[in-house]
Amino acid sequence: MTIKSFIPPKRTLMGPGPSDVSERVLQALARPTIGHLDPSFVGMMDEMKSLLQYAFQTGNDLTFPVSAPGSAGMETCFVNLVEPGDKVIVCQNGVFGGRMKENVERCGGVPIMVEDAWGEVVDPNKLEAALKANPDAKVVAFVHAETSTGVQSDAKTLTELAHQHDCLVIVDAVTSLGGTPIKVDEWQIDAIYSGTQKCLSAPPGLSPVSFSARAADVIKSRKSKIQSWFLDLSLVMGYWGGGAKRAYHHTAPINNLYGLHEALVILQEEGLENAWARHAFYHQALRAGLEAMGIRFLVKEAHRLPQLNAVTVPDGVDEAAVRQTLLQDYGLEIGAGLGALAGKVWRIGLMGHACNENNVLYCLEALDKVLGKMNAPIKAGTAVVAAQEVLAKQAV
């Protein structure tokens, strides 16, 4: 056995994440590792908190990146807020609502499912009915931006309903943070988690979370011990919230945090509203191109996530062969369908650093050529022109 250094191929990442990471963020990753208790590192952590508070639009003190990917951020919310026997209303309209249900069960909680079709938003009426039928529910959990379908639910309305029935809310914002509006304080979200590898365009491996004072109080007044030591916020708070007297809990992923810090500095430089507008704008260009080709969106227009475009595979097309050709011939990654949508849709991401004019045109041209060669039922040669018409309208 002699294994050599791994040199990854250059890709254009337009799947459901990870998204392309900018050279600035990659270079930040390569800065010298320092100790996790170094005063200089501690200063960086304080900045990280401010930057994440900005991204989440919150003043929540308990705002930090969990030292593991988004799934661990999800688990952090559930293990800290759900105790054995607690009723949790889980709204499911895709893969990630199902994962929430798994989390509730593993905490000993009782999930009450509110189901909507994949590709539809969470229906507030169904949630309200579930709240009325379960006056003893403690938590409502839903996915703001379903990565498996590209649909965006109305987090503000769902949160208001939950609060009217005295429930806390847990929100999955893995794919929305930095790409579409999230206003944690204005919407009064109690617990929220996200990922770094979507619209923030940092490498995967960290999960930004934020907890309201109300959620922190619930954690402090738990009857049972939190089942995870690694994700126990009463311990983690001593490290991320301790100011000068930070207590050692675990060794933070130093270099990954450099990368996230740089990605958040870039977001701050652009401005959150500008980032949202950019995602919306390039989505319109991509959409024009796809529709000109005759490719249809899975999700109704009003509910689409600009950063994740789930489109139906044209009839008779071998979707896996298309993705393979895009990867091999164009170095372009787009996503397959997940779960019930496997084989039926593609998921085209326009996230963070990858959400730009070049990528829109490159993706449309590549799809046009690959599908054209396969004699797929599309209008070949129309996509790029249609997108360029939208792009020409760009005010900036």
Place this chain on the structure above:
Amino acid sequence: MTIKSFIPPKRTLMGPGPSDVSERVLQALARPTIGHLDPSFVGMMDEMKSLLQYAFQTGNDLTFPVSAPGSAGMETCFVNLVEPGDKVIVCQNGVFGGRMKENVERCGGVPIMVEDAWGEVVDPNKLEAALKANPDAKVVAFVHAETSTGVQSDAKTLTELAHQHDCLVIVDAVTSLGGTPIKVDEWQIDAIYSGTQKCLSAPPGLSPVSFSARAADVIKSRKSKIQSWFLDLSLVMGYWGGGAKRAYHHTAPINNLYGLHEALVILQEEGLENAWARHAFYHQALRAGLEAMGIRFLVKEAHRLPQLNAVTVPDGVDEAAVRQTLLQDYGLEIGAGLGALAGKVWRIGLMGHACNENNVLYCLEALDKVLGKMNAPIKAGTAVVAAQEVLAKQAV
């Protein structure tokens, strides 16, 4: 608020970890992010498994890096192998045995503690007595290399005893992997976890683990669901063990994995035995210098970890002021005491890339000068010469 890019200071990391990361590994971190299901990435994962099997000296199929720091590797072992009501004998001789106890309790297990003084090895006789007194125990857990004290216990003997009483073993090898011999197959260890930021000199954020076939069988025949979704090996195996048909579980920390891969390639190039010998050799040089100064080791000679030197703070010395001066004036990080040893010891690491002649001499010179200025009760001006005498004997 305007936050700028974070430029860390250049440090020499000679604490209990993270250790200095080489330029080669830092550059690997900065390679372009690709998708976690990219065929090219999947090939890298296969290599990673081989490289970790080499480092652990095992053929275990279930060998991979958990996507989070060492504490999560510990939790992976416990949540998968311990079910509610299971008796687990936990040997404690420092901080990390205490963390194991926490893990057992949070899994609903019943910890039976075998206590030894901090700085002493785990006593096999005490373990044997506990095994005899608890014939229904299912698991024995101990720390091979206690990062809080610098002591190395006899993993082979402890594992044999556990097996004689039909118990599985869980071994903490966070600080030992790559620095001192670990032979997972020869010693028949059932479950082991480590970290990347110690003797492998990759950044923190991943936890290499390995499970024997026997341990995998125990996981497969569990009566209860694993309490953590993120760390559930029956799910993770589908991703790391799935070969060509890998199932999506969570998004792996891509760039961190590039770094670990490169660090393991470096280990393979040097050779595991050579790496162990290098740690032993520079430890002797550091030791000669420290002893010449009059600084005493916490741990008996036969049980010392070469890569983590816990030494007692000379009488009357403000240990925190010494560390602060080393950091400010020399950019040198050494570790403080943890838990019961806080304020009483320093922990000087010689781990991985940081275990070299320059660092030994730099650390001794810096300590000598800082302690000398403080009029500490040491023999000033002797340390470097004493270390050089040992270094001159180097055969290579």
